[in-house]
Amino acid sequence: MGKQPLKKGEKVLFMMFGLFLLVVMIGYAALETIRIRSDKPIFVQRTHFDFSPEGKKGSELYRTAQCNTCHRAVRSGTSMGLSLDGIGSKRTLEWIQSFLIHPEDIYGAPTIDHGTRPKEAAYVADLPKENLRLISIFLSELRADPGSSVAKAPPPGRSPFIDTMIGNFAPDNWKEKYQDIREKMPSDPAQQDAHE
Numbered sequence: 059m060g061k062q063p064l065k066k067g068e069k070v071l072f073m074m075f076g077l078f079l080l081v082v083m084i085g086y087a088a089l090e091t092i093r094i095r096s097d098k099p100i101f102v103q104r105t106h107f108d109f110s111p112e113g114k115k116g117s118e119l120y121r122t123a124q125c126n127t128c129h130r131a132v133r134s135g136t137s138m139g140l141s142l143d144g145i146g147s148k149r150t151l152e153w154i155q156s157f158l159i160h161p162e163d164i165y166g167a168p169t170i171d172h173g174t175r176p177k178e179a180a181y182v183a184d185l186p187k188e189n190l191r192l193i194s195i196f197l198s199e200l201r202a203d204p205g206s207s208v209a210k211a212p213p214p215g216r217s218p219f220i221d222t223m224i225g226n227f228a229p230d231n232w233k234e235k236y237q238d239i240r241e242k243m244p245s246d247p248a249q250q251d252a253h254e
């Protein structure tokens with residue numbers, strides 16, 4: 059069987075694919091070069107933790123209770139449920155503990171997995187109270203920087219980006235209906251955590 063010459067359309071297609079591959083490779087090489095040479099990390103870590111002895115025990119119980127089949131925390135687990143990284147900056151310890159025991163009451167809305175049987179995470183509410191207390195302490199120690207996507211608090215200081223978004227997109231009646239959360243934040247960012 060003789061070799062068939064490529065049709066014009068095929069040549070164009072191959073060229074486009076080759077060009078695409080080239081751009082991807084150059085982009086990757088450039089990004090890696092910058093990442094390795096830079097002394098500042100380019101992907102900033104916005105969640106952090108510093109566990110107390112009780113929080114450490116809680117993290118072990120969290121693992122044996124298989125919460126990570128649905129949740130992500132401390133950068134491992136799955137994303138079937140919510141990510142719990144940073145939850146300690148959004149919810150109080152009391153909130154977390156009450157949620158684990160009475161999820162539907164605390165949400166005030168139908169839940170998917172936590173709650174009564176046959177929901178899949180119904181077993182969570184039946185864990186020994188002491189385990190739930192320690193797991194809650196562990197979760198409350200998962201913090202996020204103000205302004206990160208998992209934090210309740212906005213970034214410290216004025217943000218021109220947020221001001222523009224509010225100016226352009228917030229309907230006028232929102233200004234009467236809601237209070238700008240930034241006006242009641244303490245000016246010291248260290249105190250911005252978990253105000254409910």
Ligand code: HEC
Nearest residue numbers: 123124125127128139140154169170171172178179182193
């Ligand atoms: C079968 C999947 C699944 C398992 C297992 C599971 N969760 Fe959840 N979790 C969810 C889903 C989904 C939500 C959202 C609420 C709902 O609809 O149930 C949630 C919500 C939460 C919340 C509230 C988060 C928020 O900010 O609103 C906490 C806290 C939580 N889970 C902790 C745990 C802990 C601790 C365990 C293990 C003891 C666990 N979960 C096991 C699926 C699961």
